[in-house]
Amino acid sequence: MSDIARPPLPGLPSGRAGGVLATYGVWIAAAVVLAVLPHVFASGLALTAMCLMGTMIIFALSYNMLLGQTGLLSFGQAVFFGLGGFLTVHAMNVAESGGVPLPLAVFPLFGGVAGLAFGVIFGAVSTRRAGTAFAMITLGVAELVSSSALILRHFFGGEEGVTTDRTGLVHLFGLTFGPQIQVYYLIAVWCFVSAAAMYALTCTPFGRICNAVRDNPERAGFIGYDTQTVRFISFSLSGLFAGIAGGLAAINFEIMNAAQLGLAQSGTVILMTYIGGVGDFVGPIIGAILVTYLQVALSDVTDVWQLYFGLLFIGMVIFVPDGIAGLLARQRPLLLARQLHRVAPFYALALVPGLAAITGLSMMIEMTNQLAVHVSDGPAMAFLYVPFDADAPLPWLVAATLLAAGTWLFLRAARAARHAYDEALAASRARGRGP
Amino acid sequence: MRKGLVSTAFALSMLGSAAMPSMAEDTLKIGYVDPLSGGGASIGQIGLDQLHFIADTVNAKGGVLGSKIEIIAYDNKLSPQASLVQVQKAIDEGVHIIVQGNGSAVAAAIENFVAKYNERNPGKDIVYLNYAAIDPILTNQSCSYWHFSWDANVDVKMEALTNFMKSRADIKKVYLIDQDYSFGHSVADAAMRMLKAKRPDIQIVGNEFHPLVKITDFSPYVAKIRASGADTVITGNWGQDLALLIKAAGDAGLKVNWYTFYAGGAGGPTAVKQANLPDQVFQVTEGVNNIDYTPAQETARAYMARHQSDPVFYPRMFNLTGMLFKAIEEAHSTDPGKFAPKLEGMKYATFSSGEEGIMRKQDHQFFQPLYISDFGPLNAKQPFDEEHTGWGWKVVAQIPVKDTVTTTTCKMTHSE
């Protein structure tokens, strides 16, 4: 699933025949995982979180059609997510009050159509430019839409938003969609179909031309393509899928409000996509799952979660700029050449001091937080179940030592690991398996 | 304490719903869902501190029905969607009582969610106690049996405020300025309607709306107010939009009286003091610290000794918890399905003055005496200042319950 395609080239050294399992194996596995997940993670919260993840996976993938595939930085992706959600909610309410016999399962389509329609409208305006100018137009459009959403109170329902009842539509096969598990499967199916559709899109002439426009928009013109048209189609289709994601979010929460189309939501999807990795199709999926998990769970562990969030992002862009998927993809040639065992010990060696440094740092953050913010609770606190006083010198000494020594050792181990990786890669290439 | 445990607890709760509720079955769990990080945290944290204070006080006396009270905090980041995830988390952890206040968008989402949850999960009732969200929609069009509201809603506050204003003959020209979203429009609409009915001679010389938290410079608005010749401004603005408005007025030397909902909110007193507008800014609330009522003032002192940096104090949180515990004791049950009927129509001696308030059965809106207070230098009998400004809130009028009652369109559907 990477940029470098493997066309079936009979007669060429690594040409590959596509069997059913080789071509669709990953997808079959994904479907099985989606079906089994709610039986492994069965709690109400887990279901809710997984529904959220499914929605965000579609959203992040739709965003990567722009950022990763076409090289367009947009600040307004949530506009289509939100408008798709609102249209879905309104469509559901109209269907319910008018007795239109449509089952709930098709309603995300309304979101998709809305996303596509607004993608066409805003795309016609913004894709006339590329690069920073494009980014700034999307920023302006996003601000205009989210401000208008508060002013147009009847359509957007004001601050409270618009609510709906997902159980009030016709029940197909006895599915009421009251229980969350039914909603999970609805989202899972849509997530699977959308992801497959977006993956298929990358394998079309248009998908490849998007990559070409991303790499070198000028040259794309000299092989016959109008870059503006490419951007426009990409933008509109991206709106379609973002709208579907919005529709699913609306069904999941049964409420849609103006905050869903604001800049914060657009920022979230940029973070998800980038952290997961824009260079790889699975990147945004990983990013959506990870960031959603952190959003749900991190605030329970610490009340300065935003600080950790920020540090995570800074660390990611400095150390892992091609995202988690990129990090994994870099191990693939080693894996194929059976060279991974040469670097794995170095990874483990770097991990231990790395974790120590992180522990030291978060300990210092938590102690500072205890002393500064929870001043009325006194200095007594616990970190990793170890109780101590935040104003005593010993914990600070421990934390500082962990941080300093951990960082120093980590940097050394990381250098060694990089060295080992380069050697293993060279060895893999020598074996003729890698590129 | 709790924070350390939850990281593992969350991982467990992902695995199965059976793992969690057994942990501490004998406590009465109250889930507090409000912003505890980011911009909204300044107000969310105060409510939490206060709940902890109340829980500690009650637990020291043996708890409620013999169980200790446990407050569990859930950070909702002021987002409706995140709130619903947190409510789900709370339910998984065995919480049946949800307390929330900040943001009508969040309140509406939770109200709607709880109603549907109870309908779809018979016998596992959850109740939602709202201590601060005051959009009238919550107790009108979208009212719910499982939602109880302790702060006076916009209409109720405006009813009280206009009943006060109608007796002030010096008010001749009123200017309305509000944030351009549903809450701001509720305030403006109520003000227009009630002033027209009670004081037709008052001229409304302006009805301005500006986008929510997008204004850095309020001078043009102040110039407009001045040009209109208004002597009084009514505003529902809060937070930065109120602080900057008041400061711009102070800078320009605009001399009007300000009738506000949220001048007492965090940061408000500081702004009024900086703008140097003594006794010109009024607010309508369910109580202020300088009401001469000993039990309330003693509690306030005890609280402030513990939380010196907390600037505001919500009497309504005491009313909420007091009535909740009373209902539980009357029903001999911590099951919302059993104690919720006891809350309906409950009469309760309010925290601020001991005078009686009532939880109206029809829409679950609590009606209580409301107070108009103004902000300025204090005398010896007014011991409480705000935000270390040296100034404090002083009562100028008490509006009795009968003068705060409004009608409701709520048609509650609940079958026992």
Next chain:
Amino acid sequence: MVEIVLISALDGVLYGMLLFLMASGLTVIFSMMGVLNFAHASFYMLGAFFGFQISRYLGFWAGLVAAPLLVGGLGTVVERYGLRKVHRHGHVAELLFTFGLAFVIEDLVEMVWGKLPVDYRVPPSLDFPAFTIFSGNYPAFKVFELLTAIAIFAALLLVVKRTRVGLIVQAALSHPDMVGMLGHNVDRIFMLVFGVGAGLAAVAGVIAGPALVTQSNMAGLLGPILFVVVVVGGLGSLSGAFLASLLIGLVQTFAVASNASLAGAFGDLVPSGWLQAYVGDIWNVTVAQVAPILPYLLLVLILIFRPRGLMGTRES
């Protein structure tokens, strides 16, 4: 009528200069390095809080000098040990780096100064009405704000046009690739530029802090308006940013003064069923209501019809 025009013009200029004060540092960074610095508002906030802290011990004026130096120094450190490592991964990586930085700075400020507004006051030496027009006072502090903005504009212009450093900087504005080729240490220039940009943000913070609300969420509340100033003015153009600030200030202020609406122009909407409520929302909106979102409309229109901005030398 004359009164409204005169006062609006004055308020517009004052607001525009405040915008320029805040945006000048961003112009420098955005134009020269192409970095969409989302942490700019955070440096502005740091300036306000540093200024506040210093003013409690040494007075406002010491804060005005020291806070920008501190924040500027911090900026160079951030550039040297953070942004520079990210630079080769492209603009999106840089943007996300500043994104993360904004989160971190906000939480650190919360930890140190709490979540509530601090009482950062206008210095007594400037706490008096400078002049009065149509019974409206204009405080001396605002005049000071205006003068500082103009002084910064003049100083930046002078540096860019008249000094050797300025010549290199100017070359970098129009031909970023050439500067490196000419053998100048681009890394050092970038570090310096980022430091100066952060320092200018801090100047704005020290001055705007007392006038506005100094609180840990002030960076977030500022929103993307400063990007509008820079882009509308034109990348690489200081004068453009100055002009754009004035334009935005005036447009917004005059719009606030206007109560015109479609309903006012064409009369009330004839009742026509369910659509009326939806259309009514648009029909009854006054120009004043949408004033603060007009800059974003301006941004979109400018980028479509004149992508180099008012006075820019190059497109994006």
Next chain:
Amino acid sequence: MTSPAPALELIGLRKKFGAMEIIRGVNLAIPSGERHAVIGPNGAGKSTLFHLVSGRYRPSGGSIRLRGEDIAGKAPQLIYRRGLSRSFQVTNIFPRLSVWENVRCATLWSMGYKYSFWRNVERLADARRRTEEILAEINLLDRWRLPAGMLTYAEQRALEIGLAIAGNADILLLDEPTAGMSRAETERVVSLIRRVSEKRTLLMIEHDMGVVFDLADRISVLVYGEVIASDTPKRVKANAAVQQAYLGIEVA
């Protein structure tokens, strides 16, 4: 007179950058099927001329006719679609795409697939065949999986030509196709150009006089934005003005 319109005709073509006029009234007609080389000292405006013809720059005056149709000021893709394709002096490829993908993208438009987002690109047998042919032509078949950015300089130059010829355009503009190549590589490229330019019209800029006199049917000499001579190689060699302006400086 009813002779067919020339494949490419420039009439009074001008280009100004600010006050500087780089192309100062170029007139040139290239009949169909001709191999035409443009030579001239550095800074004469050769690449600018190509940019004008291929649509990268908009002319300040004059007209450009492609088989009689005026294309001056049209966008590159529109000119390409009328059958004119070009290569660049500074390598201008898609660095993150594989070599295979680079060439295939360049074939897609001419194969009629345009913006198709409903067909699987791997199943387009004709595009695959064409890509394979081109890769064989430019001798990059064994590098097909490598990202183009990782090729050596000479390989990238070969790919550059591959992109230009992939679309089967009948007028080819090659901007210094052999720049920086070794003798052996140059020979390969020359024979490649000779092969692909059969039945096509070729316009090329070249500094290597060996290549120019070997390949070109006619040569135009551009000096300071003006064509001072346009003739067969033999005659150009003999042209006094050319001797003075160009060969005298460059070759002697």
